[in-house]
Amino acid sequence: MTEFAADGKNAGVVLPAMRVSYEGTSLDVSDLADTWTEQLQRWLDEAVAAGVPEPNAMVLATADDEGRPSSRTVLCKGLSERGIAFYTNYTSAKSHHLSGVRYASVTFPWYGLHRQVNLRGEVEKVDAAETAEYWASRPRGSQLGAWASPQSGVVPDRRNLENALQVVERRFADTDEIPPPPHWGGWRIRPETVEFWQGRENRMHDRLRYVRHDGEWRIERLAP
Template structure:
């Protein structure tokens, strides 16, 4: 018997966090997310802005990967990527996505589900200017999600881009690169609790307002 097969059934963590009560929540989902995000930063959770982005293609085949949230407000969550990537093809086809912040060290998760839209070129340019030069060069060099013969091809492409922009103080935004915004229809705040009776509080968008609901664990 493999070690994994022997260990997996018994692997679990006992959650003992304080209860998540309706009366303790901020009045809006984005204010509550800001509060929890700030607490994750203070707790030094590794990459607190990392979120698992789930998409599906036109045939319904799901896919997930970790991306970095680069901003959020009452409009939704923003991340940036290559517009020719697999995730962007999925988003363009279905116009919906889900994202989860897995703050396991705090025994917390936040799940966001909603529709998507591209951010404005101005928002993309504003963020692009903050990226390290190496990240900018990498965005030009990598045909994200495409099959490549080997690592050396990527390194060769990067070297060519470095030469191309060697005398440029500012590197322009690639035409194939930009941001997506998830506009939430529901935002669930999950807090681990003893005996697997976890607290799950969800902000759900109705026609013209938000409704707060408690979900069974």
Template sequence: MPELDKLDNEVAGSADITVRLPGMRVAYNGEAFDESSLADTWTEQLQQWLDQAVSAGLPEPNAMVLATADAQGLPSSRTVLCKGLDERGVVFYTNYTSAKSHDLTVTRYASVTFPWYTLHRQVTVRGEVEKVDLTEVAEYWASRPRGSQLGAWASPQSRVVDGRRALDNALSAIERRFEGVDEVPVPPHWGGWRIRPDTVEFWQGRQDRLHDRLRYVRTEDGWRVDRIAP
């Protein structure tokens, strides 16, 4: 029967993919990354690597995978965009009623990873979180495109909605609400989170999977750098 033949072919195709997965690998032949090449601070080092990711033309170089956990310890991860970087930490913006914000409100802790695959690099920042103050939120909000601002008002982030039409209708209602308003205000349920790092790890892919991992660790006296086995 045609239907069974088609199913058999799909199953066979899936099996081929499964068989190929163990053999999928990339050879990392990056240059040595050692303590002598590190910047004085994690902020400077992260900015250097971020600049290099931008120069290399990587898509979304400021994208980072955010990991959180809820009150029961169940983990979640998703990609967000880094919109702030200084000695205080890294910043991203979101809806304060979202699942990620609920997690952060409960645990007050998070981790993000910048996955620069093409450069065979990644950086992981982990630490306590705090909300960004209203002045900084307003400054960033003003830099967003109007469409993004209206979308932030319209979306009940992380909640179940009754189809795409519900979102489109909500956006239309918000567009009417702010029609003729030059400056869309910041929603009361929207703002930023800052991760204040306890550790910042820089990972450089190396040959034979003996990667270089250098980690800045916050101490009572400042910061130290540890080399971590790959």
């Protein structure tokens, strides 16, 4: 549906009228795996099989010391019982937030499947050995980019970035294995809650949440 202004010109889409009917399958406690890690891996596999673009993309929410929130998309690069991991520049805005307020939330938004998963919990840095292992798996171009970019820093123009990349390319031209920068590494979110959300008709969605309490996990249902 499109709205028109008084002069007859297209005023854009009428946002209140935009609506998608969710007709997903049901999600009950009996459908869940024993652990949140198994359930998340199951849904990740199904997102891959369904052809969801960048199925490991997740929206990371952080806050600064004054409680001002910020969000951006990052890629999940680790999943284990310890939590989920992503990698970034430790001088970036997100890393400054995480160093100060050591708590974060991420959401996997699988719109095409009418699903999302939200995790919240404390954060910790990934150790150097694990970071090095992941770094070695990255394409050379991505490694060079990590050295060249002052992530979240203000730069005068695109040419400045391209020049920085050229400098790094010359620096490592004769190096087969580029080392990770000292200012680069991983963050791990150790979740306290993990919610699995399945869209249902009439907005009566299924929301099931794993909650950690005194070292044990329990499952509870939330109202949509």
